[in-house]
Amino acid sequence: MRVDTERCGMFVGHALLAFAIVALGARRLDVRPKRALQYGFVGGLFAAVPDVDVVYAPVGLLMRSVETVGPDVFWATANVIHRGPTHSLVMGAVLAVAVGLWAHGTRPTRAASLSLLSLLVGAAGLVSGAVGAVVVLAFALAGLGVAVFSRRLDVRPRTLFAVASVGLLSHPFGDLFTGSPPALLYPFDVVLVAERIALHPHATGHLLAAFAVELGAVWLAVWTYARLTGYRLPALVNPRASLGVGYAAAAIMLPAPTLEQSAHFVFSVLAIGVVGAPVRPFSRGVDSLEAVVTGLAAVSVAVVAYALAYGVL
Numbered sequence: 001m002r003v004d005t006e007r008c009g010m011f012v013g014h015a016l017l018a019f020a021i022v023a024l025g026a027r028r029l030d031v032r033p034k035r036a037l038q039y040g041f042v043g044g045l046f047a048a049v050p051d052v053d054v055v056y057a058p059v060g061l062l063m064r065s066v067e068t069v070g071p072d073v074f075w076a077t078a079n080v081i082h083r084g085p086t087h088s089l090v091m092g093a094v095l096a097v098a099v100g101l102w103a104h105g106t107r108p109t110r111a112a113s114l115s116l117l118s119l120l121v122g123a124a125g126l127v128s129g130a131v132g133a134v135v136v137l138a139f140a141l142a143g144l145g146v147a148v149f150s151r152r153l154d155v156r157p158r159t160l161f162a163v164a165s166v167g168l169l170s171h172p173f174g175d176l177f178t179g180s181p182p183a184l185l186y187p188f189d190v191v192l193v194a195e196r197i198a199l200h201p202h203a204t205g206h207l208l209a210a211f212a213v214e215l216g217a218v219w220l221a222v223w224t225y226a227r228l229t230g231y232r233l234p235a236l237v238n239p240r241a242s243l244g245v246g247y248a249a250a251a252i253m254l255p256a257p258t259l260e261q262s263a264h265f266v267f268s269v270l271a272i273g274v275v276g277a278p279v280r281p282f283s284r285g286v287d288s289l290e291a292v293v294t295g296l297a298a299v300s301v302a303v304v305a306y307a308l309a310y311g312v313l
Helices: 012-028 033-062 071-081 089-104 107-152 157-174 203-229 239-253 263-276 286-312
Strands: none
Touching: 012 033, 012 157, 012 203, 033 089, 033 107, 033 157, 033 203, 089 107, 089 157, 107 157, 203 263, 203 286, 239 263, 239 286, 263 286
């Protein structure tokens, strides 16, 4: 079976971007750094919730007989569900309201919350059938799970609603650069964006640009964490990060990657982060953070080196 890498996104970028937005926003409102980081962490969890639609894989297969299951059938089901209900701004906004109501903890608000969640599942069932209903049920339960966890951190209902809104509503926009655009107004039959946003006219150039956007989100999150914990980011970069420049040779040795065929590029360039990291990545104190920052710097150097080499070739 061929793995369709166009549909295999780097989910971590959504969570890290929401983490940075929420944490920096909270700090801007004069929230204590440690508390701002907690809010950011919760925002990152909510930003990961839309990707629970990966449950369409086992559900979609169970809905069909063994004889009809194949790669084409699998991805046909995926096209209907992935980046559909769970990536809708409408569904995300309703879920944010529902988790905010749940956090109030009273019987009336929790009854209202469950009613909204049932409405989400029912709407998905009417529009996308049983598979859609199951996927949105997982979406609702995941959001509710994050809300329950957030209450253990003593996040107030209004704050939780705001943080959930940032996480859930920021996620779909990150998917406009890869694959098929999300159904932003699902369940309504209105298309806001018909095609993905092209960052470069050439397929490989677009992939490199999209990867750079992903790296930018990761760097923003790392910078946010360093700033709120009192570290200076440049001091955390080990000179070993310069080893990433050697990845320029991949422009000659590997086939030119595209969104549809990117696994060889993504996995190999990420491996540079392991090579460039310090030798004691899991020791106490600053060493662990230094390992992350240096590894990320090595990957960034590798991507720039590859892009320059590819441009020359």
